[in-house]
Amino acid sequence: MPLTTTKFDPQAALAELRDKKPERVTLVVLSGDMDRVMAAFIIATGAASMGMRVTMFFTFWGLNAIRRPGARSAARDWLRRMFGFLNKGGADTLPLSRFHFGGLGTSMMKRVMKQNRMPGVAELMEMAKDLGVQFIACTTTLGLMGISKDTLIEGVDQFAGVSTYLAEAKDAQVNLFI
């Protein structure tokens, strides 16, 4: 039997592996505070620009960031409908974690950001989508908080739970909880 040798270039193989398996980043966005969500999107867009594969998992108050502004809750029972009504959503309505002052502090911060041409949450989110960042909405907390799927923005890639997140996170190099 003739001996066959296969050509193997370790450098090329490594490069190929890298191409196939890009570095991954996952972010759990639990908070619905404007500053925290902004930080999450800045990291997400930055990582995506660096060629990493980014997954954002929205849960609890973080879901407010991916709610369509003004969309009514379509929850079945009044308790959750009420909760969905009281808990306003939309990327532009998120309050600051500190110095919100009933909206005054947050609107001041937004004005300074606009003056300095800094992108807000809505713009950053748009950019993240553009760069291919994956959005996952947590189904359990969606139900818990009376938020129905049809009141979320378009472009949520998956509706899933903890296993989906963990499957992604175990292969990621950077996992953040915000």
Add this chain to the structure above:
Amino acid sequence: MAFNADVKLDTLGLFCPMPIIKTSKKIKDLVVGQVLEVVSDDEGIKKDMPAWCETTGHEFLGLEEELNGRTMHYRTYVKKSK
């Protein structure tokens, strides 16, 4: 030291992460071997651009700083390597 850039990208007035995002988009328009010049007035770019290059595999050629009125302008040069 002067660098010859093939393409220039103006990110003046933009903050993190915009210069990096714009760079990652712009670099796609270049062919391998061409040099991209990114102008920014965000000091963070001094560290961010070399870090971006290291992660993405492009070559960081260098940085020029110049005082423009009261603000510093940072010119970074990136050679598309893949």
